[in-house]
Amino acid sequence: MAGAGPAGICAAVAAARQGAHVALIERYGVVGGNLTAGYVGPILGSVCENTIRDEVCDLLGVRDNDWIGEHGNAHDFEAAKLTLAEFIARERNIEVFLQCCVSDVIREGNEVKGIKCASNEGPLCFEAPVTIDCTGDAIVAFLAGADVEKGRSDGLMQPVTLEYTIDGVDESRGIICIGDVDDVQLDGERFLDWCKKRADEGKLPQLLAAVRLHPSVRPGCRQVNTTQVNGVDITSAASIFAADLELRRQINLLTQFLRENVPGYENCRVIGSGTTTGVRESRRVMGDYVIDADEMAEGCRFPDVVVHKALFIVDIHNPEGAGQAEPSIQYCKPYDLPYRCFLPRGLEGLFVAGRCISGTHRAHASYRVMSICMAMGEAVGIAAALSASMKCTPRALDVRLVQERLEALGIALFD
Numbered sequence: 001m002a003g004a005g006p007a008g009i010c011a012a013v014a015a016a017r018q019g020a021h022v023a024l025i026e027r028y029g030v031v032g033g034n035l036t037a038g039y040v041g042p043i044l045g046s047v048c049e050n051t052i053r054d055e056v057c058d059l060l061g062v063r064d065n066d067w068i069g070e071h072g073n074a075h076d077f078e079a080a081k082l083t084l085a086e087f088i089a090r091e092r093n094i095e096v097f098l099q100c101c102v103s104d105v106i107r108e109g110n111e112v113k114g115i116k117c118a119s120n121e122g123p124l125c126f127e128a129p130v131t132i133d134c135t136g137d138a139i140v141a142f143l144a145g146a147d148v149e150k151g152r153s154d155g156l157m158q159p160v161t162l163e164y165t166i167d168g169v170d171e172s173r174g175i176i177c178i179g180d181v182d183d184v185q186l187d188g189e190r191f192l193d194w195c196k197k198r199a200d201e202g203k204l205p206q207l208l209a210a211v212r213l214h215p216s217v218r219p220g221c222r223q224v225n226t227t228q229v230n231g232v233d234i235t236s237a238a239s240i241f242a243a244d245l246e247l248r249r250q251i252n253l254l255t256q257f258l259r260e261n262v263p264g265y266e267n268c269r270v271i272g273s274g275t276t277t278g279v280r281e282s283r284r285v286m287g288d289y290v291i292d293a294d295e296m297a298e299g300c301r302f303p304d305v306v307v308h309k310a311l312f313i314v315d316i317h318n319p320e321g322a323g324q325a326e327p328s329i330q331y332c333k334p335y336d337l338p339y340r341c342f343l344p345r346g347l348e349g350l351f352v353a354g355r356c357i358s359g360t361h362r363a364h365a366s367y368r369v370m371s372i373c374m375a376m377g378e379a380v381g382i383a384a385a386l387s388a389s390m391k392c393t394p395r396a397l398d399v400r401l402v403q404e405r406l407e408a409l410g411i412a413l414f415d
């Protein structure tokens, strides 16, 4: 199992609960992925009830299972580092390898037989009947030769962002703005339109005009999701430092803007930021089915559903400028994700889960949020455990068995 982000943690725990022995490999020195190291919150998106998403959110103190989250879905990044580690440690069948970076795959023909990592003890090899790639960037699938796509038809991807936290906000005056779906007002106009005017006046770079001020669990704090650099491909190692440098410079610039222009933010100051550039989009692994946003907008249903009633907007941060890429936001109806989206085309022994599953650029912009990634992880973890115990490949596994296990956990998969 590679990657201990929202998808990977849930996959590991779900597989272990089915009796599988799991090696969970993570390149950072902390579990949680974007949910901790990335400073990403609130936990957005929703799925049907009783998935592992509800359990994780309960542990994190997140109140709602509501796609936009309003103001109830914030979590404490610091607390989450321990909470998620304890969540994993409770499962005796999981062995965690932190500070281990996947460097290669073990492969026989088109069958993935495990992964290799770089560690402080030197190279480590993990052989396994089933491997799950929850690395976000699909590094395992890529190394195994999977068919991958990046970005939209011109190859451009959503911008990278560094999220950060400020304190010192006067709660009686300091607004919260979730993003483009939020109509919050300042000086009698929509806050994001107000920001655009300030950018036109030269008070803020146009690229940073969509000032998203997310709620925090701590009074007087905000989670700022606004910095952005376009044209970065995070799978190109040489481009990461320049992006990180620019994003950290933007943090100072933005904070100065908030202090000087936004009521209630006069005394705000930076108290923390992600330890890593936030990547919305990189590789998408083409699988046995490639889901598209148009069918998600219609609330698609599949006989091989394993994630039911997933819901979020098609949230495409502009790959070429500020704000959203499309003139109007595409809303979705609660949609299903089929088992086939988790099976990389042409490869055996390998699942993908999380933001790198098989879908189009626009579909990815919806299912990439953390609630949905957690539910994916659970479904794939169960499938991987079944596949290993039954000694059949993930592709040969009867999906009804996966559905039965999910339903036995109280997860209704059919309307």
Ligand SMILES: Cc1cc2nc3c(=O)[nH]c(=O)nc-3n(C[C@H](O)[C@H](O)[C@H](O)COP(=O)(O)OP(=O)(O)OC[C@H]3O[C@@H](n4cnc5c(N)ncnc54)[C@H](O)[C@@H]3O)c2cc1C
Binding pocket: 002, 003, 004, 005, 006, 007, 008, 025, 026, 027, 028, 031, 032, 033, 034, 035, 040, 041, 042, 043, 044, 045, 100, 101, 102, 103, 134, 135, 136, 137, 139, 160, 161, 162, 163, 225, 277, 278, 279, 280, 353, 354, 355, 356, 368, 369, 370, 371, 373
């Ligand atoms: C700036 C930004 C803002 C966002 N805002 C929100 C939001 O408000 N709400 C929301 O719900 N979602 C939001 N998202 C989306 C969400 O955070 C991600 O899509 C989600 O975390 C994906 O989960 P994941 O488990 O697939 O990947 P990740 O969270 O990226 O976890 C992947 C894990 O794999 C590990 N890994 C990667 N490569 C290797 C390797 N080679 N070896 C070992 N381990 C490896 C990583 O270190 C990481 O821990 C945002 C994303 C960004 C970037």
